[in-house]
Amino acid sequence: MPENEKRYLELAEEVLKYFECKGCGWCCKNLGVGIEKGDIERLPVEPKNTRVILTEDNVIEYIKPPCEYLDENNSCSIYDHRLKECRFFPFTIRGMRLNLCPLGKEISDLYEMVADEKFFPNPERLEKFLKHLRSGDLKNVYFFKISKQSKR
Ligand code: SF4
Numbered sequence: 075m076p077e078n079e080k081r082y083l084e085l086a087e088e089v090l091k092y093f094e095c096k097g098c099g100w101c102c103k104n105l106g107v108g109i110e111k112g113d114i115e116r117l118p119v120e121p122k123n124t125r126v127i128l129t130e131d132n133v134i135e136y137i138k139p140p141c142e143y144l145d146e147n148n149s150c151s152i153y154d155h156r157l158k159e160c161r162f163f164p165f166t167i168r169g170m171r172l173n174l175c176p177l178g179k180e181i182s183d184l185y186e187m188v189a190d191e192k193f194f195p196n197p198e199r200l201e202k203f204l205k206h207l208r209s210g211d212l213k214n215v216y217f218f219k220i221s222k223q224s225k226r
Pocket residue numbers: 095096097098099100101102163164174175176177178226
């Protein structure tokens with residue numbers, strides 16, 4: 075993985091620690107999840123419902139939505155082994171799914187309020203955001219709360 079991509083994902087992971095997934099299950103029901111190197115080895119049960127697509131410079135295999143690991147309570151039945159893409163959602167390598175994910179919307183709304191600019195997730199903007207989050211100076215923002223991610 076290129077160094078800048080690795081950095082981006084490390085920063086995204088840290089940002090996500092300050093927010094809570096709303097557990098709506100929209101992502102798991104509606105989006106295909108790309109299978110990355112190392113994912114299959116980690117999964118307790120191999121996925122059955124996959125598809126391969128060719129892009130300009132890549133071959134991507136993904137789990138077709140709705141994800142077969144989502145249970146009837148909108149929880150991920152393989153949470154501790156879930157795919158890499160799931161760990162960073164709504165941040166993705168190919169952009170960010172903001173508007174339809176309540177968590178993504180919360181993150182971008184807060185960023186836009188404190189930074190007074192549009193939120194395009196990249197390492198520079200995530201660094202800037204993290205300075206605020208780490209310092210705790212956003213504690214008085216009404217919807218902001220430090221929390222652990224819930225299961226989905
Ligand atoms: S990541 Fe977003 S879309 Fe997925 S369950 Fe959480 S809030 Fe819903």
